[in-house]
Amino acid sequence: MAAAGGRSLGHAAMNPALARTSAEPGGVGLMDHPLRAPGADEVELRVSLCGLCGSDVIIYRADPAASSVPLGMVIGHESVGSVVRTGLxxxxxxxxxxxxxxxxxxxxxxxEACRADQPHLCARRSGLGLTQHGQAAARALVPWRNLVPVPDSVPDTTAVLAEPASIAWRAVSTVARIQPGERVAVSTTRSIGLLAGLMAQRAGATVTMIGREGPGHAARVDLAASLGLDSTTGRQPDTYDVWIEATGAGIHLARAVQELRPLGRLVMVAMYATGTAPAPVVRTSKNLDVLHSFISTRQDFEQALAFLATLPDLGERLITTYPMDRAVEALRLTADGSTDAAGRPLIKAVLQPNP
Structure with missing residues (x-):
């Protein structure tokens, strides 16, 4: 039944969800998460796909950076879904x-910040999947102001990349302000970096994807090449104008400082676990412009969806889907940086709560 005065497509009784179950490493599991009726300004979504990301990994590892995430919190915030019922x-x-x-x-x-559509500047802001229930579930409640419509030309398998694409868009276009002809390095193993590389290339930059040897490295190089991006593990001091650091690893942060030219721009988009503080950045004498780009706005989402509309099949190349009964396994594989069952690099593990 819909909330009084609301609209509805009906809803199911059970709501399987991936949630934090303990404060110990590996403390996530499947649980039933019953939903109340939507509040006046809320929408109930039927979640089609929900991607897993670095913040979910930090919860899985019980890193101190996730200490504020309460037990029972449904994780996941990179989703696409359809409206089931709405509030008044x-x-x-x-x-x-x-x-x-x-x-x-x-x-x-x-x-004032919220009225200006800048909720990331709100003093009372919260985060889906962190301090409000996320969407790694069959159904989820979301404030309607947080919803962005998906163009018909973007399938769910690509639309599920909208959140990382919005982060990448902001990093490339708003924060780094990448210009044609600039030399851009992107250190990454996952979707935000690949998307940032594609966007920087679209902006006219010469892009190099930076990686290191390890499981799945050759497959990642092949994937980057298939997307038109060059890759390297070799070091090139004082080479790049812009470095987008999307791994959250201190080793890549230190490498960025070495390989950026003096007065270069370092853009940090990853969430860093405890113990990976950016100390090397502070100690450099290159006068780097150190920029942070951890969030995205509605405008970034809209621009990201417009970009994804030009590459509607991109999701098929970047995501690996898992049913909900393999949700914990999918998160573990994400944390391990593994390849999928077909030997492909696990760029983005995505849950499919409603097969």
Whole structure:
């Protein structure tokens, strides 16, 4: 039954979800997460796909950086889904069946920052999958102001990349302001970096993907090459104008400092676990412009979806889907940086809660 005055496509009783179950390493598991009726400004989504990312890994590893994530919290914030039912104050454009992606930062909705559509600047902000229940579940509740419509030309398998693509878009276009002809390095093993590389290349930069030898390295090089991106493990001091660091690993942060030219721009987009503080950045004498780009706005999501619309089959090349009964395995493989069952690099593990 819909909330009084709301609209509905009906809903199921069981709601399997991937949640934090303990504060110990590996403390995540499947549980039933019953949903209440949507509040006046909320939408219930039927989740089609939900990607797993670095913040989910930090929860899985019980890193101190995840200490504020309570037990029972449903994780996951990189999703695509369709509207099932809505609250009383939800606009008509969010009709049942509308496909949407959620913006992960939730503002209070009332302060100056929220009124300017900048919830990441809200003093009372929270995060889906961190301090509010996420979407690694069959169904989820999301404030309607956090929803962005998905163009018909973008299939779910690519739309699930909207959140990492929005982070990449902001890093490339708004923060780094990459210009044609610039030399850009992207250190990455996952989707944000590959997307940033593609966007920087589209902006006219010469892009090199930076990796290191290890499991699946050759397959990752082949994947980057198939996307038109060059890769290297060799070191090239004072080479790059811009470095986008998307691994969250101190070793790559130190390498960026070595290989950026003096006055170069270092853009940090990854979430760093405890113990990987960016000390090398502070000690350099190159006068680097150190920039942080951890969030994205509605405008970034809209631009990212427009970019993905030009590459509608990209998701088929980057994601590996797992049913919910393999959700913990998918998160473990993500944490390990493994290859998938077919030997492909695990760029983005994606849960399929509603097969």
């Amino acid at each position: 104050l939800v606009p008509e454009w969010l009709a049942p069946g509308t496909r949407v992606v959620p913006i992960s930062t939730v503002g209070c909705g009332h302060c």
